[in-house]
Amino acid sequence: MCCHEKRGRGALLELLGALAGETLSLSFKPSRQYRVWIVERPGTSLPPPALARLKQDCEAVVRACLGGESLDYGLFAEDGSAWDRSVITLVTRLSDNRAVAFNAMPQLAVTRAGGEDCVLHLGLVMVDPEERSGGLSWILYGLTCFALFLRQGMRPLWVSSVTQVPAVVGMVAETFSNVFPAQGGTPQSFTHKHLAHQIMRRHRHAFGVGKDAGYDPDRQVITNAYTGGSDNLKKTFAIAAKHRKVAYNAFCETELDYARGDDVLQIGSIDLAAGQRFLSRSVPRSALPQLAVQAAMVLAGAVLAPLIQWLDPTRRYNRLRPLP
Template sequence: MAFNWRIARAIWQPELDLVFRPSRAFLVEVSGSPGMWMAPGRLEQLQRDCRTVVAACLNGDQLDYGLFEADGKAWNTSVITLVRDAADRRPIAFNAMPLLPVRQGAEQIEVLHLGLVMVDPSARSAGLSWLLYGLTCFFLFLRHRLRPLWISSVTQVPAVVGMVAETFDQVWPGQDGTLPSFAHRHFARQIMASHRHAFGVGQDAGYDAVRSVITDAYTGGSDNLKKSFAVAAKHRDPRYNRFCETLLDYARGDDVLQIGQLNFATLRRFLLKSVPRSALPRLIVQLAVIATQAAVAPVLQWLAADRSLGQLRPAR
């Protein structure tokens, strides 16, 4: 199977294809870059399921950016989390997280963009945020060999701004006490220069690099997602609501671009605060399987010097 990941990662890790049942009510499917390996029939079904959720959220309308661009390239570079109703397997929510290539010094790395989240209105009070954001992020953290992973988020919704600030580390802007480092500003400028299409922001939108605000953002395919402050979901902590109301011009259609990091501190907070206690046993099993794929299996394979290991150690 052809992957655009580095050779070692392709040899040591199979495609990300997980099915996880956190409770009796939901079934979660996580697919990494499905356009690169998934069978055509299954990929088409996944695409239809995501469009079903979009239609439920937008009164029958569809989006035409990111995953839903005509060329379909985003399916090759995104991690898709789909949540189903376990009773009838009806799709009720999904999250699409594209991996954005950026430069960090002489190295090219990937920033995980938290991406498009859509939840069927009938399921918005079901507490799915830990599945749509945290679960997938930490699966990727394990597959990333437990190395810190940079993340980005573009939104005008106070609830999402607060969730990102409280879930991840070193989040700017929006997290008390975090000042922008060179890395924050550097990644933000690269994302705005090369990856606007990933979150539906047109080339004519402005970017205030001092405040990390995208001005007039809803001109690149995300027009249907523009909200007023009154309609946008609020966070339980009023600080984030005041922050967004002060920072953003909702009539113009501004977004805030947040940059942060996923690391061990984030993992600890996620396990202690976000994961329902009833889901912990199943989650621990999944984490153990992924940790084995990401760390234990490669070590065992490398130590077996009498066996071939693809391009890293050819057969005798």
């Protein structure tokens, strides 16, 4: 093999190896107005200056949404540990490079089928009031889940959501598969109940629910939920954003006590069917070419990189193939 071929193959392996790394980092422009940056576990994957800038951008969006107030749970808790276990989606306006929205999705450690696993919690979504008609929901709610689904080789990925907003309850039920509660025809399974139990036992701090909050495991409803740092997010049913389908609004009004401050804990998954629904229903056609490029890169890292690395006889592959 000539030196040019060796260098070419080495460059390809290096690129695919980076894509197959332990953390996800994607940046692209879905439109002429915005740039999207998805970064996994920035607390450990970013250098200090980049992490500090990301924190400032997220805090600026929170202040814009809450009239200058801040939050003290999740990403904004004093210990700062959430930055080490979350996936952050940041949307920046290109005209002035100003952060206008973000989603923080904690990766919650659970035990499932006798082994360690994680549930991706849909987490905190904040959108600057000036940009709430900008069509960002598909980015903030579905894009990150879709990217992580591709990165793990299109194996089903369990997700969770805690909310009292009917529009979000309906969005989760219509976007993901096997969702309980609020998705018609999906009964509560052992997996739903088991994952929900672990989330409530181990991860209340991730979504600002205090130890004194109650929990109804059969309905997956958290009672008196707004006592653990998320107090500023409590809403009445009248002002909570409604879904276009009346059934989800009726579900929330019936099952949740808004005066007390109840939330519903939904458990579902993103699989091939959910990924297809996301692409066909949520993603604007103008964004599909960019998304296709990013998806191909993520899949290359998840599927092709391990194969190419295995076929390289000079590369050590843990205990399966030690160096000669």
